[in-house]
Amino acid sequence: MSTEETNSKKEVIRKKMLEHQSEARIVRKIVLTITILTLLIFVFIGGGGYLYIKSALQPVDKDSKVQKKVEIPIGSSVTGISEKLEANGIIKNARVFKYYVKLKNEAGFMAGEYELSPSMEIPEIINRLKTGKVLQKAAFQLTIPEGKQLNEIAQIIAKTVNKPEEEVFNQLNDKTFIQSMMAKYPDLLTTDILNPNIKYPLEGYLFPATYPFYKQNPTIEEIVVTMLDQTKKVITPILAESNKEELTAHQLLTMSSLIEEEATEKADRKDISSVFYNRLEQGMPLQTDPTVLYAQGKHKERVLYEDLEVNSPYNTYKHNGLPPGPIANAGKESIEAAMNPSDTKYLYFLATSEGEVLFNNTLDEHNEDKAKYITNK
Known part of the structure; x- marks a missing residue:
């Protein structure tokens, strides 16, 4: 190959390389431009969203001296309350207020006629609705x-x-x-x-x-x-927040009612709860006296052996597992105990006449306490 041909070929290669470099620079510019635009869009959207929410959580008019009467009907949902507040000009945005309430896990809003102002902060409004500071006194x-x-x-x-x-x-x-x-x-x-x-x-x-x-x-x-x-x-x-994911509301209230009926002021409800769950896990009957009395429709200080023979699905001496449903209403403490029992191996408990509750792992220990605190009383 002649020198002239060789130089010509090198020139072609050089031109192609320059073209590739030029194309690469253009591609890099395009990619960089797209990246920058994408980041700017995200920043704009994120910043805009943040500013929007921040604004929606501010008072409607922080300098307002106006007091408005707002009635919250019995049974109102958070959505209903939010819409009512927005319609009366107490908050800026019902949806933002609703999600704020859910995020903060606020609950316990009370019905009534309230006196509220557009100058109030969101936490103040929530506190007013929870504490029931109403314009109208309860009948x-x-x-x-x-x-x-x-x-x-x-x-x-x-x-x-x-x-x-x-x-x-x-x-x-x-x-x-x-x-x-x-x-x-x-x-x-x-x-x-x-x-x-x-x-x-x-x-x-x-x-x-x-x-x-x-x-x-x-x-x-x-x-x-x-x-x-x-x-x-x-x-x-x-x-x-359950640790017992398969527990239904009905089962929760049923277990809670047993704990409520067995507990004394001195009792640790979570320990009583552990006894019931331990018995269920081992296939043992719950054998809780309040279910027998509920089956009989009676209130007695002491359950006798003859009472244990009552023929009822509520009789937990005759039937394993939970009774068909709750036997009473339960307070929050008993409901929480039903959901989160103590980690014990207790299978028995006994309430003394002084209100103390004794827990045991074995039947022999239980019978000893029973003889000591109950039988001879």
């Missing part, structure tokens, strides 16, 4: 203690609102009424409460608390809705 309060059964709750409601006890009790067990409550609370009131072995479908579902009512004559439905709202507010976060 009356309904107090349902822990460990009460449905017939006792009916008596308390009837006496408080001046209605016939039979009327209240019958409505609490009316099939049409139960179905309407199930439709309103599908995650709480499941078909479990329709088990034919269950005495009363709403047993254990009416949460023990003091409820303020802002009109003189609420309907039974309004009262029940208020109580079911509270039950849902209490157990929903407990179930969400």
Whole structure:
């Protein structure tokens, strides 16, 4: 090959290399430009979103002196409350408020007529709604203690609102009424409460608390809705944080009711809970006296051997596993104990006359304590 041809070939190669380098520079510029634009878009969106949310959480008008009357109806959801506040100009954005409430795990908002201002901070509004600082004083309060059964709750409601006890009790067990409550609370009131072995479908579902009512004559439905709202507010976060993922709301309230009925003021409910779960795991009957009394419809200081023979699915001396449903309402402490029992090997417990609860791993130890503290008393 001649020198001229060789130089010509080198020139072609050089030109191609320059072309490739030029193309590469263009590609790098394009990639860099796209990358920068993408980052700018993300920064813009992220920054814009942050600023939007930050703005939505600020007072509507921090200098406002206006006070507005806002009524929060009984049974209002967080969504309903958020929309009501936005409609009245108390907050900027109902959706942001709702997600803020859920993120902060706030609950326990109370019904009533409030006096609120567009100048209020979000935490102040939430605190006002939780503490029930209302413009209007409650017409009356309904107090349902822990460990009460449905017939006792009916008596308390009837006496408080001046209605016939039979009327209240019958409505609490009316099939049409139960179905309407199930439709309103599908995650709480499941078909479990329709088990034919269950005495009363709403047993254990009416949460023990003091409820303020802002009109003189609420309907039974309004009262029940208020109580079911509270039950849902209490157990929903407990179930969400559950260590026992397969436990249903019905099972949780059933176990909680057993703990509530067995516990004394001095008792560690989580230890009692551990006994029940340990027995279930070993296939042992729960053998808890309150279920026998519930089956009989009685209240007694002491259960006799003849009582243990009652023929009922609630009799945990005759039937393994949990009873068909709750035997009373349970407070938050018992519900938390039902969800998070102590880590023990206890299989037995015994309450002394002084209210102390003794726990044992074996039947021999249990019988020794029984002979010492119960038999000779």
